[in-house]
Amino acid sequence: MDINQHNRFNNTPLKDKEKYMRLALKEARKAELINEVPVGAVIVKDGKVIARGYNVKEKKKDSIYHAEIVALQKACKKIGDWRLNDCDIFVTMEPCPMCTGALINARIGNIFFGAYDERAGCCGTMYDLPADSRFNHRPNVEGGILEDECAGILIEYFRRKRQEIKDKKQKSQ
């Protein structure tokens, strides 16, 4: 593993990271529109967005389809390889164990995320799998990019969901 590759973004202006995270947020809003947990992701190679994805777990009736996996699969198709060493992912919520593992397996360069996830985050919150040098590959991680916006749409989504359940209960009484 080339440790240096993981610092590529250290000199990248914050405005560029925010630009890509804004595109990921745009994806998250597409998930929100179809009543899915609003998480979105984009994958960037050489400054270009090569894949986009949003959570479609309920729509597809398949829990694999988190935003990261949807974007990963599109990126692999686009470049014709399962190795994504020269790619970075921007995702609005901290990846879960499945998605963190998938990003390690795909040898992604950098993981940038927005909101921290206390319930399943494996890029520093619950576990820090990308930092574990026993794995074949160790992506760099940076969290908290546009954190307020990324967390905001999630908070709003779950608030609305709770209200819907409350309303339903009141109607059935």
Add this chain to the structure above:
Amino acid sequence: MDINQHNRFNNTPLKDKEKYMRLALKEARKAELINEVPVGAVIVKDGKVIARGYNVKEKKKDSIYHAEIVALQKACKKIGDWRLNDCDIFVTMEPCPMCTGALINARIGNIFFGAYDERAGCCGTMYDLPADSRFNHRPNVEGGILEDECAGILIEYFRRKRQEIKDKKQKSQ
């Protein structure tokens, strides 16, 4: 979470577990035939195999396609739901972080595996993610079923791969 559901297999005769693991081994051999790391999996519901899968990562040029994910996706399609609470997976090698996370997300009942994986195993060896009560769901795990056969085809595969590389080097000298 219903803790009791995780002990469904405690009274199951070993011969039944071995029967399903043998079917998973059959899948692993299909991977071997196409020169993929030989790992296979089957998913069982109410005593019936509802999905089978083997590693096709190189063939599909997509690192998502471990045996477990292939089987998981087929099972979800078959039962029309992302929730696999009443299902169990039999896989020839201990699941990696991606696959363990996917099985937790899919709320699978039991994870039975054959060979332990010192390099990436997340069902007890490197991490024990299914035992972490902070996650939404906690599958039961049992490893070491037909361990010798399951590890054997992996050892043989990697031995052959190393020999191929050696032969290639000698030819080019």
